[in-house]
Amino acid sequence: xxxxxxxxxxxxxxxxxxxxxxxxxxxxxxxxxxxxxxxxxxxxxxxxxxxxxxxxxxxxxxxxxxxxxxxxxxxxxxxxxxxxxxxxxxxxxxxxxxxxxxxxxxxxxxxxxxxxxxxxxxxxxxxxxxxxxxxxxxxxxxxx
Amino acid sequence: xxxxxxxxxxxxxxxxxxxxxxxxxxxxxxxxxxxxxxxxxxxxxxxxxxxxxxxxxxxxxxxxxxxxxxxxxxxxxxxxxxxxxxxxxxxxxxxxxxxxxxxxxxxxxxxxxxxxxxxxxxxxxxxxxxxxxxxxxxxxxxxxxxxxxxxxxxxxxxxxxxxxxxxxxxxxxxxxxxxxxxxxxxxxxxxxxxxxxxxxxxxxxxxxxxxxxxxxxxxxxxxxxxxxxxxxxxxxxxxxxxxxxxxxxxxxxxxxxxxxxxxxxxxxxxxxxxxxxxxxxxxxxxxxxxxxxxxxxxxxxxxxxxxxxxxxxxxxxxxxxxxxxxxxxxxxxxxxxxxxxxxxxxxxxxxxxxxxxxxxxxxxxxxxxxxxxxxxxxxxxxxxxxxxxxxxxxxxxxxxxxxxxxxxxxxxxxxxxx
Numbered sequence: 390x391x392x393x394x395x396x397x398x399x400x401x402x403x404x405x406x407x408x409x410x411x412x413x414x415x416x417x418x419x420x421x422x423x424x425x426x427x428x429x430x431x432x433x434x435x436x437x438x439x440x441x442x443x444x445x446x447x448x449x450x451x452x453x454x455x456x457x458x459x460x461x462x463x464x465x466x467x468x469x470x471x472x473x474x475x476x477x478x479x480x481x482x483x484x485x486x487x488x489x490x491x492x493x494x495x496x497x498x499x500x501x502x503x504x505x506x507x508x509x510x511x512x513x514x515x516x517x518x519x520x521x522x523x524x525x526x527x528x529x530x531x532x533x
Numbered sequence: 534x535x536x537x538x539x540x541x542x543x544x545x546x547x548x549x550x551x552x553x554x555x556x557x558x559x560x561x562x563x564x565x566x567x568x569x570x571x572x573x574x575x576x577x578x579x580x581x582x583x584x585x586x587x588x589x590x591x592x593x594x595x596x597x598x599x600x601x602x603x604x605x606x607x608x609x610x611x612x613x614x615x616x617x618x619x620x621x622x623x624x625x626x627x628x629x630x631x632x633x634x635x636x637x638x639x640x641x642x643x644x645x646x647x648x649x650x651x652x653x654x655x656x657x658x659x660x661x662x663x664x665x666x667x668x669x670x671x672x673x674x675x676x677x678x679x680x681x682x683x684x685x686x687x688x689x690x691x692x693x694x695x696x697x698x699x700x701x702x703x704x705x706x707x708x709x710x711x712x713x714x715x716x717x718x719x720x721x722x723x724x725x726x727x728x729x730x731x732x733x734x735x736x737x738x739x740x741x742x743x744x745x746x747x748x749x750x751x752x753x754x755x756x757x758x759x760x761x762x763x764x765x766x767x768x769x770x771x772x773x774x775x776x777x778x779x780x781x782x783x784x785x786x787x788x789x790x791x792x793x794x795x796x797x798x799x800x801x802x803x804x805x806x807x808x809x810x811x812x813x814x815x816x817x818x819x820x821x822x823x824x825x826x827x828x829x830x831x832x833x834x835x836x837x838x839x840x841x842x843x844x845x846x847x848x849x850x851x852x853x854x855x856x857x858x859x860x861x862x863x864x865x866x867x868x869x870x871x872x873x874x875x876x877x878x879x880x881x882x883x884x885x886x887x888x889x890x891x892x893x894x895x896x897x898x899x900x901x902x903x904x905x906x907x908x909x910x911x912x913x914x915x916x917x918x919x920x921x922x923x924x925x926x927x928x929x930x931x932x933x934x935x936x937x938x939x940x941x942x943x944x945x946x947x948x949x950x951x
Binding site (some may be wrong): 515 | 910948
C-alpha cells in the first residue's frame, strides 16, 4: 500500500492540528507527559476524574500535525469513553499501524483516530508521532 | 585498484560523471527519482569503495598484523597502507599519529578517556561550544563526572558563529586543559576559525581537539599547518563505509596517554603479573580492527583526492549559494545561522509547519532530508526551536536536485500552512 500527501495529511487532520478542540490545562487535574527525544516533541495530558471516571481531558502538545491531531482525538475520546474502552480502541489503532487499513464504518473521533493511524502506517519513522500522546495520557491516568 | 574519476578536471566537477559512480543514485523512492540531500548524516558510496571492500573479501582477506602467511601479510599491507593515506590526507607529520577507531564518537571518547583521565588533572577544564554534536558533549560530561574536570561552554553569536570573546573569557584563568570544538557545525554549516581557536587555546596553555566529521568532507584539512593537537573524523561521511573513524593526535600526546581499551594487538608483552603496551598508534587499537572498512576508507580517500578538494569545495559553495537564494523565495522559511564561512549544510524551519511533516512530504517527492534535533539538543534550545529540517549536499548533488527540493518544499508549505 502506498499513501500520498492527501491520504496522510487529510484536510480534517490538518484542521484538527491547527485548531485543536481539547487543547489546554485542567486546574487541579492529574497530569502526565511524554517526550520524543529525537525531535523534541512533547505532549502533556491533564485529566479530571469524577466518581472514578474521566470527565475532562486536555492536552498541551508541541509536535507535528500527526502528533497534534492524535493528541486532540485521544483527549476527546478520553472524556467520553471509559478507560477500558479507550484501551481497547488504542490496541485497535496499534493494529491499524501494522496493517495500514482502517476498519470501515467507524464514525466520530474514534474513526478519525484510526484514519490518522492508517495514514501514517507506511511511515515507520512517524509511528512515534502518532503514539506519543497516548503515552502521556496513560501516565496521567496512572497518576490519578 | 585505481581510485577512478581520473579524468575529472579541476576546478569544475563533472557531476554527471561522478553520479555514475554512485549506483544508489539511480534508485527510485516512492516512484520518484531519489534526491539524496542527507549526506551530512551519512554519504552515499561510490562503486570504487564498494568494489574495494568486496574485492578484499573475495580475493585478499586475512587477519592483520599477526599472520605469518602470504594472505595476512598482503592484507596487513593494504590495511596499514590506509594509515599512510590518512596521514597524507591530513598532512600529519607521521603515520604513527593516525589511530583507527569505529567513528568520530569513539575517537572523541578515546581522547576523553585516555587524555582526560590519564593526563588532565582534577580542577582543569574542558571547553566546548553551544553548537556541538552530542558526540562532542556527552564524553566530556562523563569525564567531568568521573574525574573532577570542569566543563565550560563557549557561546555562539546569533549568526551561528563561535563567539571568540566568550572563548577568550573561558580561557582567561589558565585552567583549561583542552578545547574541544567542531570544525564545521552539522546543523548550521558554520566553519569555525580553526587557526584562531588553536592560537588562542595554545596561548592559554590548552590543547585543542577539532571534530572534523563534517569539515573533512568539504575541504582540505592540514593538521600540521593548523597545529591542532587532536583531529577526528569518520569514514562514512567521506563516501566511505561505516565502522571506521580516525583520531589524529600529535605523537608526543599519544605517547603520554594510557591505552583506551585492553586486548590483543595493543600489547608489547603480557604476563599474569605485568603487561607492556605496543607502540603508538597500536597501543590504542585493541582487538581485530575493522579491516574491510579501513580498506574501504582508503578507497574513499583515493576517490575524493582524485576529484580534488578545490573543485569539491567550489561545487558545494555554488550549490549552497544557489540553495540559499532559492530558499529565500519561500514565505515563512527561516534558515538557521548565517555564518560567513559555511559548508554544504542548510538547516531551516518553516513557520506554521513541523520539521517532521515537512520531511515526510519531501520524502513523498523522493527528496531525502534530515528532520529533528540533529543530535544537537542544546543547540536547538539555544536557537529557541524544538526541531528543524536539514538539507546537506555532496559531490553528487546537482543544482537541478536543489530546484526540485525547493519546489517540493514550497508544495509542502502550501499544504501544511493555512
